[in-house]
Amino acid sequence: MAKTAWVFPGQGSQSVGMGADLVTLPLAEARFAIAADILSWSVPQICQSEDDKVSNTLYTQPCLYVIESLLVDLLRERGFSPEVVAGHSLGEYVALYAAGVFDFSVGLRLVQRRAELMAQSSQGIMAALMGFDREALDDAIAATEGVVLANDNNPGQVVISGTIEAVEQIMETVKSKRAVKLNVSGAFHSPLIAPAAREFQDVLEAVEFASAQVPLLSNVDPTPATDSAVLKQRLAAQMTGPVRWREISLALPDLAIDKVVEVGPGAVLTGLIKRTCKGLTLANVGTLAQVEAFGG
Template sequence: MTKTAWVFPGQGSQAIGMGGDLVDLPAGSAKFAQAQQILGWSVPEICQSQEDKLSSTLYTQPCLYVVETILVDMMLEKGHQPDLVAGHSLGEYVALYAAGVFDFETGLRLVKRRAELMDSAAGGMMAALMGFDREQLEQKIQQTPDVVLANDNNPGQVVISGTPEAVESVLAGIKVKRAVPLKVSGAFHSPLMASAAADFQQILKSVEFNSAKVPVLSNVDPTPVVEADVLKERLSRQMTGSVRWREISLQLPLEGVSRVVEIGPGNVLTGLIKRTCSDLVLENVSSAAQVPAS
């Protein structure tokens, strides 16, 4: 029997117009209305706005969470079930929702606060690197204070995060085919997020987690677990910890997974996984029309 993993993209996968096909569906309209009560603004309006408010962290994270969870509901309603789940950064919250660790409202309230804290953590910089010598890069990072490997996405793509001076110093000291500064407000997934992470951990403490119905691979630890307390502890480290996506990808076949479905806008994660594990069957569900029949 085929084992299937569901994976969920995070910030960077958003696109103007996403979720537009979900607005008039019963599953979508109810969730969008509930989200507006919690957030105080309309997810569909932000997603359709030509002013590109969607690229602001404050809006990006809640919008991705809402759109992706609606698609999860549609998958579940059609009788589809994952054997394993994982999400990239913000996507981990959707993975936990899909695994039954918390309900829609609980997850959205966490994501709303996470977005507010991360949006206010100014002063840092992130850059995506493509085409580099990993050993040289890791050595240079070790020699440079205030910069870390924030996202280890696949063998040929990573993101570094830190102070602007430190990030520029790393880029100046290594050979890299392409480096792209990211449009983010701070140095996410680095120790520079410690203050925001401490505030968020206080919020997390008061939230009750259920044990997961299927194993979850966390960003900070790619080994599969279902225990509620472990999943919460891992999530509490996520804001300052690295996203170990390359290791998550490598773990999938070790768990017997042969099929991966990326649920959410775009195809960033299936693209990353293909580079790491070329034998996996990769599928995408980014709209209602792409939800497979039961």
């Protein structure tokens, strides 16, 4: 029988209209009501807003968490479960929920505060680079103060983060097929967001984590872990640390994973994994139709 990993996308995978096919399900109605009590706004309304409110960090992260955790529970209702979980940036919170580390409400409160702090972080910028020489990029980052590798997505795609000057210098000096600045409020996954990370640490420390029911590969340390203290420590480092997604992808075959299911809107993560690991079966569950067609 195939061993399956569930992976959860983060900011950038959202789209206007996501979750629209879920809203009338009894489980979804109950979940959206709980979310409205916590957030003081409606997830379905934000997701359906034609002015793309869902792409504002303040809304993006809670909306993704609510939609993705709902998809997790719909899959579980049908008897499915993973052997391993991982999430990309914000998606790691859904992975922790899927692994039973905290309940829905606790996770949403963490995500809400994370989104608030990150939305307020106006220092620095981020940029995506595609099609580059990895050694040249690593050398340039090492020689340039104020910039770090924020997302190591796959061998041909990364995101850098830092001061405006440092990021622009890398974009100008490292040859790539494409380099584009991201529409985000600050230099996420870099030391520039350390003040927000310190404030979030106080929130995180007050939350009790349970041991994970299945191993989780964390962004800052892509080795499997279930210990609650380890998972919390890794999550605490995540806001300023790198998303090591390429290494997470490479770890999956070593864990005897045969199939990877991206649970959430879009197909960003399966696209990244496809370019890193050729032998894995990939599937996407981001809509009700995909839930109902899912075969394990």
